[in-house]
Amino acid sequence: MPWNDERENNFFLALLENSTDLISIIDAEGRYSFVGGSVLNILGYQPQEMVGRSAFEYVHAEDIGFTTLALADAVTKASALLPPFRFRAKSGEWRWIEASITNKTDVDQIKGFVTNSRDVTDYVMEEKLKDRSQAHYESLFYNHPDAVFELNAEGVFVRVNKTVSQVLQYPDEEILGSHFQKFVHKDNMATATQAFINTMGGNSEYLELSVVRPSGEVGTLGITVFPVLIESQVVSLQGIAKDITLQKKYTLLVTEQAELLNNIMERIPQSFYSLDKDWSYTYVNSYYASYVGKSKEELIGSCIWELFPECMETQFYQECNKVAQSGLSVSFEETVGKRDDSVLSFQIYPLAKGVSVHFEDITERKRESDRLEKLALVASKTTTCVMVMDAACRMEWVNEAFEDLTGFTLADCFGREPQELLAGEETSAKTLKKLKKKLGNGQAFKGEVLNYAKDGRKIWFYLEITPIYNKAGQVEKFIAIRTDITERKQREQDLMRLAQDLFQQNRDLQQFSYMVSHNLRAPAANLIGLTDILQLVGKNSIMFDEALLRVRESAFKLDHVIRDMNQVLSVREGSMSLDLEEVDLRQLFDEVIAAMQHKLSKIRHTVELEVRNQAVLRTNKAYLFEVLKQLISNAIRFRKAQEPLHLKLSAVKTKKKVELTVTDNGIGMDMELAKDHIFKLYKKFHRGYKGRGAGLYLVKTYLDALHGSIKVVSEPGCGTTFSIKFKSNAKESIHH
Amino acid sequence: MLKKAYIIDDDQITLYLTQLVFTLSTPETGLSGFESTHDALAQLEADVLAGNLPDLVLLDLNMPFMGGWEMLQKLEKHTAAFRAQGCRLYVLSSSVWEQDRTHSTTCPLVAGMLQKPFSQEQLEAIVKAAAPQDSYQSDGEPI
Incomplete structure (x- = not known):
């Protein structure tokens, strides 16, 4: 443009000075040949300060590179545009400058490069700020630990961070471009769609959604969604999701448990409540509330000791304090109530901030258990034997007394029938049969039975079996009560034996007194008769001497009878207190033979002794000695005249008895005649032999005293055998 | 009048004494003594058959082998013959037992019970009891 005159020149200068653009002219090296006046406003320099100096x-320093290249561009080309670069102002501050360079070297008035610069600092700074916030956003989006995603207006994933694929367990490429509904569980589809619509309508919200993973597994996500607005227009939706599956599960579990617990607490007929550290109720169940007769609202928040001051006198108060201090739970029972008639069973547990209390009124239970305890005590400790049997009479339980008495333990008995263990040889089959019949008909049984203990000991029981019926009227159990009546039974048997003995003795005595009266009276009567005759006939008659002889004879007879009587009576009396000793029978035989030697030596005889099994007998030796002596004496007396006497003594001991025999080869007896009378007093079976018939009676008397029995086997002309038997336990029974 | 009498007793002194009493009171009576019941029973059964039972039998109770009561049992079947032939049987015993006395009254064969020793008074009473009628009286108590 041509400069026509001064005025025109000044106009341009003023224009340049006041322009927001800075016009300057530089040469190819960048040295200013002209600087417009606006430089003062823009950078604070005077134009003349800069003319002649290099723009660079x-x-x-960082921007010199591309600005130099731009100038070089402008030298070769017509113009160049420079991106913003930093330019030092007069104040030393860096300003961002945008410039264009135009090659006007061919214009004579200019002969250089016109630069047109503008201060763009504000714009550049703004741009720089924008860049930084974008970076922040990106970082937040991609590095967020939760799943962050963006859906476009159609609901399709357009951006996801790396956590999204972790949460959904789909790879990014399957997520991006897919509609969100692909991942949502069908039950939540409506919720999800509604939330999407809401958000696209400009609202934010939080929702929990179930998502289905490729494995089919269902997870729960907690998602915050918000709209993305560009110029007040919702263009997309962004969301932050968190996998809350476990959290959800735990929450559910805790809720369920709490509910369950609450249900239980509310329903059981026992009291529960908790107290905080100031002893105020924090929880009470309904049962407790009704137990103390107050509403839950009255209780919660109130101090227990203020509501129930009487409680402070109780063990409960002390225990509560103990638990609060020690942090250890306790349980105890306490008797409470105005008349001390209720028993409560307490359990107190420490809580983080207080205690929880559980108690139960066990008065009834306690009473019942006391009763049962006492019953059990009676059943188990009584000296009566108690047995419980099932309907099939198999033993289920026996008490201690039964075990102690019989020796059979509960283990021995269980499942077996009583008679398997208890019945024995002498148990009455008739009684057992009757018992079975009764029980079979479901009837009670009472009676006396003989049982055997484990060690074989006999026990007499009074047995009472009572059937127990169930509601249907069927026998369910049998209860058997056994009372030990062994002693009574023993006494009964002793009494019976005694009665028999007494009867026998009485009969013996009767017989004895009969015989005695007869045999005493016979010589006495003769004496009377003879003395009458003596008086009648006078001393000088030949009858007198004869009668006198008979008087003497009668007197002797009388004397013999009195002696016999004395002997029998002394044996009987002696038997009351007999000295017993172990008698070696072999030795006894020898002694008896020796004692009879004065008689035996006068006749031809042989003696045979046979003693088997170490025969020793506990008995009274003197009595047995007399018995043997009498039998040997009889053998001698009733021997055969023409044959030598063969006398055999034997003794055999077996488990049950000791048997002694005295056998001879004498004249024998007709047992048909002798059998009933042989051991009676003054019975004789042999004519023409001396003797009064007292010997065998004495033998019998001795043996009665020794509790022995005697039998005789004999045949006329063939000899006689006397067998004497002692029961092995005879030693115990000789006592009266 | 006693023509024929038996005494059955195993005691020789009793036999002797009885013989003496008869000799002194009724020497005309033929008295036979039996020490053994077996012998006496045999004789009596023979007498029953022969129709010559004695007028009087004195029987002891307490004897060996066969006692007086046992013998009476065996004679019981001859009660009619005893009556017909006028044979009176007395038990002569030393027994003072009431049972023996009562037993004797229940036995139709026994005319009476005599207690030893046998005396002249007893013999006279027997003769007296037999005299009025020559028949049998079971209720006669001679003492």
Whole structure:
């Protein structure tokens, strides 16, 4: 443009000075040949300060590179445009400058490069700020630990961070471009769709959604969704999701448990409540509330000791304090109530901030258990034997007394029938049969039975079996009560034996007194008769001497009878207190034979002794000695005249008895005649032999005293055998 | 009048004494003594058959082998013959037992019970009891 005159020149200068653009002219090296006046406003320099100086002096070192290249561009080409670069202002501050360079070297008035610069600092700074916030956003989006995603207006994933694929367990490429509904569980589809619509309508919200993973597994996500607005227009939706599956599960579990617990607490007929550290109720169940007769609302928040001051006198108060201090739970029972008639069973547990209390009224239970305890005590400790049997009479339980008495333990008995263990040889089959019949008909049984203990000991029981019926009227159990009546039974048997003995003795005595009266009276009567005759006939008659002889004879007879009587009576009396000793029978035989030697030596005889099994007998030796002596004496007396006497003594001991025999080869007896009378007093079976018939009676008397029995086997002309038997336990029974 | 009498007793002194009493009171009576019941029973059964039972039998109770009561049992079947032939049987015993006395009254064969020793008074009473009628009287108590 041509400069026509001064005025025109001044106009341009003023224009340049006041323009927001800075016009300057530089040469190919960048040296200013002209600087417009606006430089003062823009950078604070006077134009003349800068003319002659290189523009590059003012450019930021980092920007010199591309500005130099731009000038070089302008030298070769017509113009160049420079991106913003930093230019030092007069104040030293860096300003962002945008410039264009135009090659006007061919214009004579200019002969250089016109630069047109503008201060763009504000714009550049703004742009720089924008860049930084974008970076922040990106970082937040991609590095967020939760799943962050963006859906476009159609609901399709357009952006996801790496956590999204972790949460959904789909790879990014399957997520991006897919509609969100692909991942939502069908039950939640409506919720999800509604939330999407809401958000696209400009609202934010939080929702929990179930999602289905490729494995089919269902997870729960907690999602915050918000709209993305560009110029007040919702263009997309962004969301932040968190996998809350476990959390959800735990929450559900805790809720369920709490509910369950609450249900239980509310329903059981026992009291529960908790107290905080100030002893105020924090929880009470309904049962407790009704137990103390107050509403839950009255209780919660109130101090227990203020509501129930009487409680402070109780063990409960002390225990509560103990638990609060020690942090250890306790349980105890306490008797409470105005008349001490209720028993409560307490359990107190420490809580983080207080205690919880559980108690139960066990008065009834306690009473019942006391009763049962006492019953059990009676059943188990009584000296009566108690047995419980099932309907099939198999033993289920026996008490201690039964075990102690019989020796059979509960283990021995269980499942077996009583008679398997208890019945024995002498148990009455008749009684057992009757018992079975009764029980079979479901009837009670009472009676006396003989049982055997484990060690074989006999026990007499009074047995009472009572059937127990169930509601249907069927026998369910049998209860058997056994009372030990062994002693009574023993006494009964002793009494019976005694009665028999007494009867026998009485009969013996009767017989004895009969015989005695007869045999005493016979010689006495003769004496009377003879003395009458003596008086009648006078001393000088030949009858007198004869009668006198008979008087003497009668007197002797009388004397014999009195002696016999004395002997029998002394044996009987002696038997009351007999000295017993172990008698070696072999030795006894020898002694008896020796004692009879004075008689045996006068006749031809042989003696045979046979003693088997170490025969020793506990008995009274003197009595047995007399018995043997009498039998040997009889053998001698009733021997055969023409044959030598063969006398055999034997003794055999077996488990049950000791048997002694005395056998001879004498004249024998007719047992048909003798059998009933042989051991009676003054019975004789042999004519022409001396003797009064007292010997065998004495033998019998001795043996009665020794509790022995005697039998005789004999045949006329063939000899006689006397067998004497002692029961092995005879030693115990000789006592009266 | 006693023509024929038996005494059955195993005691020789009793036999002797009885013989003496008869000799002194009724020497005309033929008295036979039996020590053994077996012998006496045999004789009596023979007498029953022969129709010559004695007028009087004195029987002891307490004897060996066969006692007086046992013998009476065996004679019981001859009660009619005893009556017909006028034979009176007395038990002569030393027994003072009431049972023996009562037993004797229940036995139709026994005319009476005599207690030893046998005396002249007893013999006279027997003769007296037999005299009025020559028949049998079971209720006669001679003492």
